[in-house]
Amino acid sequence: MGIIYLWELKVISDAVGCSGERLWVNLLDKALHTFTQVRLLLMATWADTLERRYACVSKEGVSLQNVDRIDALLRILKRSEDDEKGRTAFFIDSANVPLMWCSSPDRLARMLKKLAGRGAAVARIHEEGLSNDVWQLLSVVADVTLCLRxxxxxxxxxxxxxxxxxxxxxxxxxxxxVDDQCRVSCSPYMEEKAVILPEKAKADSLEEMVLPFDIGLQLSESELEAKRNVKLPYMAAQTQEGITYKFVVLLLILHELHKSISFEQRKCISESCELLIG
Structure with a gap:
């Protein structure tokens, strides 16, 4: 941000948890060394509030004005066009308010450019409720945009x-x-990029997940072979031996039943078994 000078139109977009007020005031303090007049057009902050917070807004050459209607802003525009006293820097807080007054975002963009044409304009705008289309428009007409987050x-x-x-x-x-005296310090910032695994690596990791028996083990070839030959109970149930064992148990149960049931019932059970076997 150190190489950004005060010229024409700048828009500061701040977000929840990252206010742009102190950065806005920092640029205001710089403008006092460059412009004959610095005018604060306040639509979301009261003048006395800023005067209590920041000493620089009470310096010579700074004027504060609360603007609560679109026609008041238009009169300021008209007077600035007729004023021949020198270059003026306008500081607007915040541009969200005239955005609600104007019939279209294009009108707000034209108004900001007219103010900037007198020397410079620094408009603060809040990200909340700001549509992407409006921001794209302001980004096109602005000479500098500062997006805070x-x-x-x-x-x-x-x-x-x-x-x-x-x-x-x-x-x-x-x-x-930005410290309490509105002095700015900055340094390059690199976003931490999320590590994206290739598809093969994802598949390999899934295979490992379904083999909990191997977790944390460093097995030799012979140990791996022994592991593959282990017969677990649930595995034996799926083999031919397991199925035969189940059938033998079933026959024993039927034999015990034969002792306590009638001839007709035994005949019916025998026919059912023949169907199962055949």
Whole structure:
């Protein structure tokens, strides 16, 4: 963020858990060294609240104005066009409010560009409730966009996009901190990429999962052969010997039954057994 200078239109998009207020004020403090006038157009924050929080907003050359209607914003635009006192930097907090006033997002984009045409405009906007179409429009008309978010490890991240003089698009992702005096420090940030296993590796891991007998074992060839020859009870039940054993048990049970049932019942059971065997 260190190479981003104050010119034309900048849009700061902040998110839940990653406020852009201090970064916005940091740019405001820088603007005092560049522009003859710095005007704060407040639509979501009261002027006295900012004055209590930040000393720089009370400095000479800074004017604060609460804007609560679209016509008030239009009058400011008209006066700025007629003003010949020099370059002015406008700081808007937040652009979500005039977005609700305007009949279309294009109108808001034109208004921001007109303000930036007087010197510079820095608009803060909140990600909550902001549609992707509106953000894409603002990204096109803005000279610089700063997208803030919080990473999974609670690090504040800024993705900045801007253009060089020859039109080359530059995108940077940095972690950043803003202290109580609104001084910014930042460093390059690398996203941790999830490890994606190839399909063969996934299949191999599944095969290992269905062989719990091998978990943690380093078996030799002879040990593996011995393991394969182990006859477990549930395996024996599926062999020919196991089936024959079941049949013998069944015959013994029938023999005991024959002692206590009638001739007709024995005849019926015998016919059933012949059907099973045949």
């Amino acid at each position: 919080v990473s999974s490890d609670r690090t504040a991240i800024c993705k900045s996009t801007f253009y060089t003089k020859n039109g080359k698009r530059i995108t940077k992702v940095e972690s950043f901190k």
